[in-house]
Amino acid sequence: MRLLASVRDRGEALAAASGGADFIDLKEPSDGALGGLPPARIREIVAALRDAHPALPLSATIGDHPADAADEIDARVDAVGACGVDYVKVGVAGGDTRAQRALLARLADSPWAVVPVFIADRGLDPALVEAACELPFPALMADTEDKRAGSLFDCVSEAALAAFVERVRGAGKLVGLSGALREHHLPRLALLAPDFAGFRGALCHGPRTGVLDPDALRSVRRALHRLSARHSPCIDEGARRIAPSLF
Numbered sequence: 001m002r003l004l005a006s007v008r009d010r011g012e013a014l015a016a017a018s019g020g021a022d023f024i025d026l027k028e029p030s031d032g033a034l035g036g037l038p039p040a041r042i043r044e045i046v047a048a049l050r051d052a053h054p055a056l057p058l059s060a061t062i063g064d065h066p067a068d069a070a071d072e073i074d075a076r077v078d079a080v081g082a083c084g085v086d087y088v089k090v091g092v093a094g095g096d097t098r099a100q101r102a103l104l105a106r107l108a109d110s111p112w113a114v115v116p117v118f119i120a121d122r123g124l125d126p127a128l129v130e131a132a133c134e135l136p137f138p139a140l141m142a143d144t145e146d147k148r149a150g151s152l153f154d155c156v157s158e159a160a161l162a163a164f165v166e167r168v169r170g171a172g173k174l175v176g177l178s179g180a181l182r183e184h185h186l187p188r189l190a191l192l193a194p195d196f197a198g199f200r201g202a203l204c205h206g207p208r209t210g211v212l213d214p215d216a217l218r219s220v221r222r223a224l225h226r227l228s229a230r231h232s233p234c235i236d237e238g239a240r241r242i243a244p245s246l247f
C-alpha cells in the first residue's frame, strides 16, 4: 500500500517527496475535499518536483463541482491536465445517477489520464463503480467530502470497501482509498490492501487546512512500511503489472 500525500504549494510538495510520499497530489485543502489550485501554482509545483524527484507520480484536483456541471468540469480538466501532471483527479459527487454516468463517460473520453474519485459520504454506489470499471481509467478512488463527519470507515462499511477494492483491481486499475484517514486506521486499511491510501489531515499538525507537518508524514510513512513488511507481496506484483511506470 502506497502513500498519497495532498499538498498545496512547492514547499509542502518538496517536503512530502523527501519524506517518502509515493504519490504527490496537488490540491487546495481550504477549498473543499478536492479543492483546486490555480494552474500557475500547479505548474510551479510540477516544475519543482520534476526537477528534484523526476520519477514521482503527480496528480492534481480540479475543485469540487456537481456532476452536471459539464462545461466547467471539462474546462478545468483541460486546464489542470495541461499543467503536466500525470493524473487529473475529478470528484464524482452523489446525486443524480444519470449525471454521474454522463460525467464518467465524458471523463473517459478526455485526452488526459483522469482518475474519478467517488465521494462516499453516503456510501459507494456499486452500479456506478461497475460503470467506471468498464471505462478506460487508470485508477479509481474513494474519498469523503465532510471531513468533520468521521473517516471513510464511518461512511462506508468494510465489506463495501473490500468489494470496491476487489472490483477495481479486478478491472485492471489501481485503487485508492482516502477520507479523513488517520494513522490508527492503517491496520484496517492494510487488510483492505488498496494500492494506495490518500492523506491530508493526518499529515498536518492541526486541521487539514493547516500546514503539512513533515514529522507527521514520516510517522505515517514508517507505520506503512511496518505494515507493508507484513502484507502479501503478490498485491504489489499486481499493481506493478497494472501501472509499471509507477514502480
Ligand SMILES: O=C[C@H](O)COP(=O)(O)O
Pocket (backbone or CB within 6 Å): 004, 006, 025, 027, 143, 144, 147, 178, 179, 180, 181, 198, 199, 200, 201, 202, 208
Ligand atoms: O486525496 C486525499 C485527500 O487529500 C485526503 O484528505 P484527508 O485525509 O484530509 O481526508
